[in-house]
Every structure is written in structure tokens, then in C-alpha cells.
Amino acid sequence: MAETALQLDSRDNVLVALQPLAAGTGVRFGAASTSVTEDIPAKHKMALEDLAPGDVIRMYGMVVGEVTQPIPRGGLVSTRNVRHRAEAYSATRQPVSFTLPDAAPWTERTFMGYRRADGQVGTRNYWLVLPLVFCENRNVERMKEALEEELGYGSEGNSYRQHVRKLLQQKKAANSATASAKETSAARVFPNVDGIRFLTHQGGCGGTRQDAQALCGLLAGYIHHPNVAGATVLSLGCQNAEIRMLMDELRARDPQMTKPVLVFDQQKSGRDSTLMGSALDATFAALEEANSATRSAAPLSALTVGLKCGGSDGFSGISANPALGYLSDLLVQLGSKTLLSEFPELHGVEQELINRCVTDEVAQRFYDLMHAYSARAKAVHSGFDMNPSPGNIQDGLITDAIKSAGAARKGGVSPVRDVIDFPQYATTPGLNLLCTPGNDVECVTAQSGAGANLVLFTTGLGTPTGNPVAPVVKISTNSQLADRMADIIDFDAGGIITGEKTIAECASELLEFCIGVANGERLTKAEQLGQYDFIPWKRGVSL
Template identity: 60%
Template sequence: MPDLILKLQATDNVIVALQDLPAGEQVVLENDTYILPNGARAKHKFVTEDRQPGDPVRMYGVTVGRATQPIARGEVITTFNLKHEADAYGIAKRQPYTYQPPDASAFAQKTFMGYPRADGRVGTRNYWLVIPLVFCENRNVLMMKEAFERELGYGQTDRYRDQVREMLHLYQHGQTDVIKKMQPFVDAEQNKTLTQAPERPFNNVDGIRFLTHEMGCGGTRQDSAMLCELLAGYINNPNVAGATVLSLGCQHLQGDMLASAVKRQNPHGKKPILIYEQQAGTEYDMLSQAIKETFLHLIEINKIERQPTPLSQLCVGLKCGGSDGFSGLSANPAIGHLSDLLGALGGRTVLAEFPELCGAEQNLIDRMPDDAQAQKFIDLMETYAAQAEAAGSGFDMNPSPGNIKDGLITDAIKSAGAAKKGGLAWVADVLDYAEPVTAPGLNLLCTPGNDVEATTGMAGSGANLILFTTGLGTPTGNPVCPVVKISTNTALQTRMPDVIDFDSGPIIRGEQTIEQNGDALLNWLIGVASGEVLTKAEQLGQNDFIPWKRGVSL
């Protein structure tokens, strides 16, 4: 029988309900009996001892809040009786840290089929990129998108268009009543995992990715510079073989700036970059030339073939979104174990979302290689927090209504669970937004907690896969980096099979350990990295791209 409750650390004074517990329920843990006067819904927490206003509440071994009202033993913590509170942190508080890497011998000889690049990195996909330097070119990017996707077979199946077509036919034949009685269209194939792409003329080109954005002009020069670094990172991403760049001509972000950034970030890269300027002539002339030369480069990159590649060439982003009270118990620690495995194999992982490290800072500082990296992390955290407060917000306001409803009452609770994605390994490097990932092991990347801004940043720093845990469900994807959605609970996987790729729910039911689930995920991920399995986001054509805008518009 699965456990009803769970206490994570000996010093914790809250216990997690793993199932719905009714009012008056009596539960026993470690020879202690607790009576729940009001019950507790699954994912929520009740206190192990009476708490008075000002008393700390601890979970995951750290402070996650302070009581604002009396909380009796067995009562559930809520936004009414608890406020966000986190432990102070700093270099002076560093404690000795020891770490024993997991046994990764079972994966040492395993490989994935990847696309080799001139700089020595390896892609899990082979994409051509079409990007605008400024929002004025978004329409032209979309014109190219329609032309290429329609003719080369990269578009998505338009089942919704078919639905509208059938309803229009019924309406035109006076059968409106039939429309009212129609059941939702059921696509028997929609929940099946695709094992290969449909027939296309370029078998080794996984797709052409067309990005649009609302930046490049009219904002601060700092935002244009940051956009430049981000777009350069996308061109340098190992999943990208080359890029077509559309420029208006008069915007802040110029073509030569982007070319310089690409070269500075990656001196050994040799990817073709085609840059076109609309103000040099007519739109038709520009797009016709861009289409012709892009097509010729597709012919060339189609000659690149997948080759057996060690798992050390994986660079995996670690992300959570639509989190719930099980995130820190199942999916997050499972991918944390996977992160430790990859680090032991020489691979790279990227932990982002700095607002969701609030309260976990000291543990990460203790794991830094030196004081310089620790200070960089502190500076990034404090600068970000100050900017949020200056805007009338703060990290304490991070949990969403959905987070709170499913047991994440304070940002410190959410963050302590989110940090589990980083496993236990030493931190190899600390990076600001759009800085390239180069160090093997665990890298910390400063991004917002916003799902798409974070995944956009991880792909821009070089991730060739992203693991995305969720307790509530989200369709988030990325244009150049496959995003694997991992459910924290099986009910979500059952409810949203069209967006969930992998289930960590067996951990909650006691059917798998965290390590077993993480091992299974890494084995399955080899198929994704090899292009043998498309993620659900890829199948849906979910290609989300939102640059992080730090400045103001001028």
C-alpha cells in the first residue's frame, strides 16, 4: 500500500500528504501519531508541532516560511497562516561540502545518434534557422515560413482546419442543428509517439525554424545587445546548422553586430549565416533571394548524417513549470539524479530560473568551486531581486494561483523543491543570461522563472535537450531544442497525454525510487536525442520563443 504521508528531512516540522486525507484522519509516522482536524489534500503540508506567529516552518531542511497565525499540530499550512521566509546566505556562511558521484557505469558505453558540428559539439536535431533582427521583419519571416513548410513537408497536420471545413459544409447545406450535436473530433493518432518524421525531400534536415519577436528597435541599447547575444546563441546552438537573417536596415541591432557576436561566442564555428536587408530594395527581391539561397543551403546541410555519439555530448536544460506539491518529491529529484549521472559521464546540465532558487542559495553556494563563482551567483541573485522589488514585485510573489492551490504556499517551498533539479553535484559554472555553457557538469544560468523566457534562455546558451517537469501541465516547447515534459503525478499524464512525454508518478506511489525513475528517463532520452522519438511539443509544433527583456522601451 502506498504511503499516506512523507517527511523529507529530520529537521523539518511539516509533513506532506501523499493522498487526500479527510478531517479527523489519524496518521502515524516514525512512532508519532498526528490527528488532522481539518484533513489535508494531497500535495499539501501539515505541521508536526504547534506554531505561534513568528515561528519558522522548515521543509527540505531549510526555512520556507514563518507563521502569521497560530497553527496547531496537524493543521495544514496556507497563505492565511504562513508567509514567505528564507534563510540568509553568503560566502561567510559557506560550509564544507562533500559529494559522491553516482555509479554511471551502466551508461558509460551508451551512445545517441547525433549530428556532428565543426566546433566539436553534437546536435540532437539538424535545423536551419530563419530569424528577424527587428520586429518589422516578422511578417517576412512568416511569409517564408508558409512557403517552405507547405512545399517541403515541415508543417503540422491541420486537423482544426478540417474541422472548420466540415462545419462550413454543414452550415452551407442548412444543417446547423447537426453542428450543435457534433462530438469533439477524436484523432486516434494524436496520442501516439511518432517514431519518424513524415516523408520529406531533405531526410537529414529535421526542420526549418522560423522565429519572431517584438524587439530589436525602440528599446534600450542594452536590450538590443542582449537580443544580439541570444540570437547568436541560437545560431551557435549545436542543433542548428545555419541561419537566414532578415534585417530592415535602420534598427539598433545590425547584421554585422550579430555576425561578430556569433564569432565571439564560438570562434571555431563555421556555420553559414545569410543576412538580407529590406531597405536595400523591394521586399520581393529580398525574399526571393533569401528563399533561393536558403534552399541551396538546405541541400548542403542535408548531407550531414547522424553518427554514434557518447552521452557526454549532451547539454541538458533543467526546467519546471506549472509546478505542484509533488514536483520536489518526484520529477525534480529524478532529473536531479539524471543531472548527476550526466555530470559523471562528462556531460553538461543547465539549471535556470533564479527566482526559484530563493531559499536554496546557501546550499548552492556551498557547492561552488570557489569564492569568485559564489560571488557572481550572489551578485546575479541580488541584482535580479532588487530589480523585481523596484518594479513593485519580489521573489516572494512568484507562486502562481495554480502553484498555491496544489501545495506550493510560499516561494521558498517552491524554490527548495525546484532546486532539486540540480541534483547533488558540485556547481561547475555560473552564467548570466545568454552566456554560452562550456563547462562539463552542473551550470547555473540566470533566467526568469517564466516558462518560455527560461527555455528560450537555455537554448540560447547551448542546450541540445531540455527536461521540463510539471505538476499541472503545460504545452511549452522550443524552436531548436526538444523539450521533454515530465509529469510529477500519473493523474496528469493520464489527463494530458498529448503534452506529457514521461511520468514520474511511480515515485509517489512507491513503485520506483528516484534513482530508478531517473535511470529510466535517461535511457528513454537516448531515443529522443537520436531523433527516433519526437517529443509531444515537437509533434504539436509548439515552438515558443520569448527573449527576456530587462530594460524599458524608449
Template identity: 45%
Template sequence: MKKLTLRVNAADNIIVALSELSKGTEVDVEGQSITLVENIPAKFKFAQQDFAKGDALIMYGVQIGVANEFIAKGAKITIDNISHATEKATIKDQFDYSWNPPLVNTEQYFQGYHREDGKVGTRNVWLVMPLVFCENRNILAIQKALEPYLQPKKQHNEQLASLIAQAKSGDVADQILSTEFALSDSAPDFVKPFENVDGVKYLTHHAGCGGTRADGERLCRLLVGYLMNPNVGGATILSLGCQNAQVSLFKEVLEQMAPGLNKPVYIHEQQQSKSEKEFLAAAIKSTIAGLSKINKIQRKPAPVSDLVIGMECGGSDGFSGLSANPLLGRVADRIVALGGSAILAEFPELNGVEQNIIDRCINKTDAESFQAMMKAYGDEAEAKGSGFAANPSPGNIRDGLVTDAMKSAGAAKKGGEAPIVEVLDYTEQVTKKGLSLVCTPGNDVESTTALVGSGATVVLFSTGLGTPTGNPATPVLKVSSNSEMSNRMQDIIDFDAGTIISGVDTLDTAADRLLQQIINVASGTAAKAEVLQQDDFIPWRRDLSL
């Protein structure tokens, strides 16, 4: 018989509906009979008891809200009847967190690119990136010039040609809209000119000038972080010349963060050139020269301990914290047990679970750093007229995540149970094996961009509503929280964690399968976002981004 409800933690006083439940339905919750007083959509929560105004609501064993009014036993929990509320976290004197690492097969390897600094990449890409948004157009001009020679060309679409011819014949808009049409995803045979290069990636952004000097420096740190990522073989960098993110600043940050970095890097400044045509020609020539250099490196076996896995979520639903996020946490624990590195980010989505994070830090300095970063971030959000409470998106709310603390308690499950070995600020590099925290916003693309900038060589991305997010330097595997969405959006979803909800898989059996898929992708199998060429890159402008 299919399970209808779930109490996530023994301390919880709200219950999750695993499927659509009608008003009047009597459900059994661990021996307690509850009659529903209204319809409860799947993924939403209902009251296990009567709540008076001001009572605390508990889920995942932590406070996720407070009742705004009387809530009857069996009533739906909504954005109207509860408000975001959390318990205050404290730092203890003793840091003696212990955990039981999962049993893992240590003889697991992937085929990676070994760099001179000892790191191993899952990709070998060349980046073409600007120091300022003024160069975005030139980045795209280089892409237009190079791509026909470096990327497979799409086949001519006869249906599209027919539609265009039809449109030229007169006022036929309604007829065109009713015509059957599909994009072709097939491509002709194409031999890559650089067989050991996984692609040239063209980054654009809206930073580098017009903001604070600090944001200019942070952009330089982020771009240097991408250069340091073992997935990157080298880069062509375009500068205008007058922006905040000066070439001199970039070089200063490069020397500070990566002294002696032995990767080809070519920098071109437009205001020092005779013409745009000459400027672009020089950039294209250096890109091709760089490709000839990085094409010499080949994939070789590397232990799984050389992987750095970034944990991300976006488009979360009411099942994300029950299936996909805990699954990512199990995989993170496996990676750590194998001697590898995992990264948990999205600080606004750790609001409400600070005590668990603090207790898992292996030293007091990191616990204090985490607490200070969370306070500074929260205070800045409040000063801007917002706050962590505003973090859930309309899509989150429609699918049952009605407070930031509820969303956070489920999102934090991506970090598993491993001890936290270091707490890093935005753009700081992961240097230790184990689970690290990196301060990023909750915004999907900004956070994914930051994870890769701090060293992630594979990103696991859980989603309940579906999102195509990818990254130019690192493969992003999309893990769905529910099977319905996975089946409907097969072109963007890499792994279905909905089998955990249906009972087909346990967290452990699903984690074993997902780990093998990670190894395959790390060895060169394309993630869905790579197939779609979804190369999202958004630097975080720290003025405020939630």
C-alpha cells in the same frame, strides 16, 4: 498499504499529504500521531506541531516561510497563515564540497550530428529568425511559402468542412456548438526533400527595438547562442535596418562569441531591398541553398558525455518537488557522472536554497558571482514593486506551493547533488563538463529559450499541472509529477514520474528509464512537443521578468 504522508527531510516541521485526508483523520508520521484539524487536499502540507506567530516553517531541511498567526498542529499550511521567508546565505573560506557520483554504464551512445567545432547535436535544424519584431510578418510569409514543400500536409478534415458549410447556412451557432467534432492528427505519406534535416524553424519575437540598447545587444547574443548550438545547422536572418539590434551589432557579437563559426548564415535587410517581394524571394532562395548544405551531414554515434541537458520546470504542483524534480536531479547526476553537461537555471526559484548552491560551487569566484546575481535580480524586482516572493503562480498556489521558498526548495532538486563547475549570466555559453548555473527568469518559456541559447541540446521539463512548452531548436521532454495528469494529458507528457509517488518506481529505477528515453530522443525520436510543433521562443527583456 498506501503511504498517506511524507516528511521530506528529518529537520522538517511540516508534512506533505500524499492523498486527500479528511478532518479528524489520525495519521502516523514516523511514529508521531497527528490528528488533522481540517481537510488536507493532496499535495498540500500540514503542521507537525503548533506554531506561534513568527515561528519558522521548515521543509526540505530549509526555512520556507514564517507563521503569520498561530497555526495548530494538524492544520493546513496556506497562503494566508504563512509568509515567504528564508535564511541568509554566507560564503565560507573553504570550498571542499564532495559528492558520491552514481554508478553508471559508460558504454552508452546516441546518434548525433557531429559539428566542426567538436560539439554534437541531437537535431539538425535550419532557423529563419528576425533581428527585430518588425520582421515577424515576413518570417511567417516565408513559412507559408516554404512549408507546403518541406512539411507533411494535414489530411482534409471532412468534419471541419461540414461545420463551415453548416455555418454558412444561417444562424446555427448553438447547433454547431453541440455538434461532435475532432481534429485529425493523421497525415498523408510524405517524403522529406532533405532527409538529414530535422526541420526549418521560424522564430518570431517582440524584441530588437523600442527597448534599451542593452536589450538589443542581449537579443543579438541570444541569437548567436542559437547559431552556436550544435542542434542548429545554419540560419536565414531578417533585418529591417533601423532597429537597435543592427546587423553590424549582430556581426560584432558573432565574431566575439563564435569567431570562425563555419555554418551557413544568410542576412537580408529589408530597407536595402527594392520591394518586399524581392526581399522575401532572396530570403527563401538562401534558405533552400542552406538546406542543401546542411543536408550533407548525417547522424553518427556519439558518447552520452557529448550531451548538454537543460533542467526546467513549469506548471509546478505540490508533488513536483517530490517526484519529477528530484528525478531530473538524479538524471543530471548521471549525465555529469558520464562526463556530460547539465544546466540549472531559473534564479528566482533558487531563492531560499542559496546556501546549498554556494556550498556546492567548486571555487569562491563562482559562489560570489551567484550571490551577486541573486542580489541584483532580487533588488531589481523589489524596485519594480514585486520580488521573488511573488514568483508562485495562481496555479502553483492552488496546488499547494504557497511560498516562493517552498517552490524553490523543490525546484532546486532538478540540479541533483553534483558540484557546480561554473556560474553564467544570461546568454553566456556552457564551456565546462559538469553542472553549470545560468541566470534566467523563472518564466517557463523565457528560461527554456535561454537554456537552449546557452547550449542545451536536450531539455528536461518537469510539470505538475501540464504545459505544452517546446523549443524550435532543441527537443523538450515533459516529465509529469503525478500520474493523473500524465494519463489525462498524454499528448504532451513524455514521461510519468508519478510512479515515484505511488511506489511503483524508486528515483533510481525511474532515472534509468528516463536516461534511456533521453538517448532515444537525442538519436531522433520525436518528443511530444515536437510532434505538436510547439516551437516557443521568448527572449528575456531584463527590465523585469519573473
């Protein structure tokens, strides 16, 4: 019999079906075998022993569910007979041992990045345009329409395109004043500026003062981001998210204020046309300066990598997520920073992560954040157990603990060097735990705000998620997805499932791919599609 199912840990009492298993057939797992008593869909779980109500389900060697209805040996584990259950945890660290992969082959590798005055290194060179309050979204959108098409970044135009065209003609005085818009914008005017990114949001006023503070912290993280050369900020003038608040948050991240930040207040400007004209003039001049940046060699330690999964399936914790974990273990040994987030999807693996924390203080911080987050969810009659989506459940992730056990594989086995809360900025080399929701866009938005200059995003069902400032590399857990949604998938980890590749081989290939992305030699599929999602987390209950 061919091996058609997998036991993830010798302590597990379930198998994962690697392909559909028909009732009455036999399956082999390692050196053992068993019979199937009912049809088991691919990615779902089959009981290895007779299970009675109250028994626990174990995967990855940990408790991931509780049996509610009898399950015979060889029977399907599903929402009909299992509910969420996770092991209790404490802030006390227990001794733990782990073996890290050999990072020696990568110690001399570099990538070509943009060196910033504060010592960070970008994988892209962007200019940001953002509002402090939703009242300015319209003006940000009009700047986008005016600037992008005229400067060769593509977009529909509006009346302010004439203003930018005049600036452009002044820059290119040798060109005919009658040159058509098409001729003027045929190529990028600022070839070393990879793009202008325009952020809009629904915050900045109303809500709570804490919302405003968090928004300003997040926006400051984006301005301070290594992939950003500087920013144009539009303010109405009377909102909760004050200019002063933004600047305080920016100084906390960059005390020397090394980047240009152009601020325009509509209430002080008077006429709308005055605000827009001044903002366009100053932004155009700043783009000329940003265009002087060039790429140079930088060590891999200059990478900060967000680790994310979304649209997960029953193979996520077996193929793509462990490959990310292996890659993370390589990078942190080289001095890089990696960010493991999605706290609702770490429920059930808390003790394992606490045991890996380097100090009691770091462990306590994680414990406190998890408890506070869980309490907020319970206060509105929800909970981490409600995290799995219908798509997750349909593809085998039937409890939050099962989902979490697989999601945590993205963090490898390295020590946890720091735990940071949203919207803090990552400064500690090594594996960091960053408090975010599991929500795809809220999480990636937060990871980029914490300094991720590259995000690795695994998916088993498919998602187009991207980010305005950080390239998002989409990694499929199975080859069928990579074939079916080739326009959004960058890298296929499905060879791990078929046995064509080991986790180590896949991780090494993925790291090579990432270096190409960091160099600017490759654009991710999200970049090619113009998928630039941005949703600030308001620190409410989002799973």
C-alpha cells in the same frame, strides 16, 4: 495505518500529504504517526507540532515560511497562516559533503547525433530563419508559409510557394512540370533536415541598447546551437540590433564562424520581392548542403541538458524534480553539461548552492547575480516572494521558498562548476547555474540559447511548452496528470509518489528515454504538436 504523508527531512516540522487527509484520521510517516485535526488536501502541508506566530516552517531541512496565525499540531499550513520567509545567505562557502550516484553503467553509452565542425553534437538538424528586428516578422512568416508546405514540413501556403515550387522542380527535373503541389510535397525533399525553424520576436529596435545587445547574443546562441546547421537572417537595415552586433556575438561563440549565415537587408535590397527572392534562393541552396549531414555515434558527454519545471505542484520537489537531479548527477559525471536556471525559484536555497560552488569566484558570481536580480524586482515594488502562481498555491506551493526548495532538487547534489548570465553560452562541463526568469518560455528560450540540445521539463499541473531548436521532454510529477493530459506528457514520474519506483529507477528510465529522443527515434509531444515557443527575456523584472 498506511503511509499517507511524508516528512522530507528529519528537521522538518511539517508533513506533505500524499493523498487527501480527513480530519480525525491518523497518518503514519516513517516509524512515527500523528492525528489530523482538519482536512488536508493532497500535496499540502500539515503541522507536526503546535506553531505560534513568528515560528518558522521547515521543509527539506530549510526555512521556507513564517507562521502568522497559530497552527495546531495536525493543522493545515496555508496562506491564511503562513507567509514567505527564507534564510539569509552570504558569498562565503561552507564545507559540504555529498554522495554522487554510480554512473559506471552509462560510461560506454552513446547517442546518434549530428557532429558539427566546431565539435558540438546536435540531437536534431534544423535550419533557422530569423529576423533581427520585429519589422521583418512578416517576411519571416511568408518564408515559413512558402517553404514548409512545399518542402514537406507542412503549413499553409502563400504566393511565394510558387517560387519555392519552381526551385523544387529545377531540383527534380525528371518530374513532370505539371505535378501537383500535393504530389510534390508528399514527402520531405531534404530528409536529413529535421525541420526549418522560423523565429519571430518583438525586439531589435526601440527599447535600450542593452536590449539589442542581449537579443543579438540570444540569436547568436541559437545560430551556434548544435541542433542548427545554419541560418537565414532578415534585417531591415536601420535597427538597433545591427548585423555587425549579431556577427560579433556569433564570433564570441564560434571564432571560426563554422556555420553558414545568410544575411539579407531589406533597405539595401529595394523591392520586397527582391529581398524574398534572394532569401529563398540562397536558403534553398543551403538546405541542400544541410541535407548532407548524417547521424553518427557520440558520447553522452556531448549532451547539454536544460533542467526546468513549470506548472509545478506540491509533488514536484518529491518526485520529478529529484529524478532530474539524480539524472543530472549521472550526466555531469560523464562529462555532460546541465543547466539549472529560474533564479527567482532558487530563493531560499542560495546558501546551499553557494556551498557547492567549486571556487570563491563562482560563488561570488552567483551571489552578485541573485542580489542584482532581487534588487530589480524590489525597485518596481515586487519581489521573489511574488513568484508562485495561483496554480502553484492551490496545489501546495504557498511560498516562494517552498517552491524554490523543491525546484532546486533538479540540480541534484553535484558541485556547481560555473555560473553564467543571460544570454551567455554554456561551455563548462558539469552543473551550470544560468540566470533566467522562472517564466516557462523565457527560461527555455534562454536555456536553448545557452546550448541545451535537450530540455527536461517537469510539471505537476501541465503545460504545452516547447522550443524551436531543442526537444523539450515533459515529465509529470503525478500519474493522474500523465493520464489526463497524455497528449503533452512524455514521461510519468508519478510512480515515485505511489512507491512503485525509486528516484534512481525513475531517473534511469528517463535517461534511456532521453537517449531515444537524442537519437531522433522519438519525437517529444511538443514536437508532435508543433509547439515551438520563443520569447526573449529583455532583462526586465520577470519572475
